[in-house]
Amino acid sequence: MKTLKVNIVTPDGPVSETEANMVIATTEIGEIGILPGHIAMVAPLQIGALRLKKDNSTVHVAVHGGFIEVRPDVVTVLAQQAELASDIDIARAERAAKRAEEKLQAKADKLEMQLAELDLRRAINRLNVSKQK
Numbered sequence: 001m002k003t004l005k006v007n008i009v010t011p012d013g014p015v016s017e018t019e020a021n022m023v024i025a026t027t028e029i030g031e032i033g034i035l036p037g038h039i040a041m042v043a044p045l046q047i048g049a050l051r052l053k054k055d056n057s058t059v060h061v062a063v064h065g066g067f068i069e070v071r072p073d074v075v076t077v078l079a080q081q082a083e084l085a086s087d088i089d090i091a092r093a094e095r096a097a098k099r100a101e102e103k104l105q106a107k108a109d110k111l112e113m114q115l116a117e118l119d120l121r122r123a124i125n126r127l128n129v130s131k132q133k
């Protein structure tokens with residue numbers, strides 16, 4: 001089965017450099033599936049899951065925004081933060097979700113509310129992806 005190279009990079013360094021038969025990403029316009037030979041494109045990513053399918057297994061990655069760049073033989077994901085499901089600290093994400101919910105309930109100013117909403121979305125994404133490992 002044909003494969004694609006997949007590189008996931010954050011400002012802290014590479015999160016994963018691997019090969020996959022198929023990559024499924026959550027872009028701003030919905031989920032896309034990328035197979036080897038896909039046309040070149042760049043798309044913004046949502047806070048969501050990235051799934052790397054290889055043979056009969058799937059690696060799940062929590063990706064918090066950023067961009068996906070597709071070339072026929074390479075997929076590069078550039079994100080501010082990304083974590084493999086197996087690296088997610090569930091207790092930390094639960095604490096982050098609780099903190100964000102408390103901030104949202106406190107009804108602070110608009111910017112703080114927007115930041116808390118993003119914190120909550122990141123924490124929920126981590127919790128959802130961590131269940132898939």
Ligand code: ATP
Pocket residue numbers: 012081082083087088089090092093096119122126
């Ligand atoms: P927190 O409020 O728990 O710190 P956050 O989304 O604000 O969450 P940052 O502090 O900005 O996260 O992240 C610093 C680093 O820690 C990043 O590399 C990020 O990928 C990683 N990280 C954050 N939360 C988790 C988690 N629950 N499990 C594993 N890595 C995490």
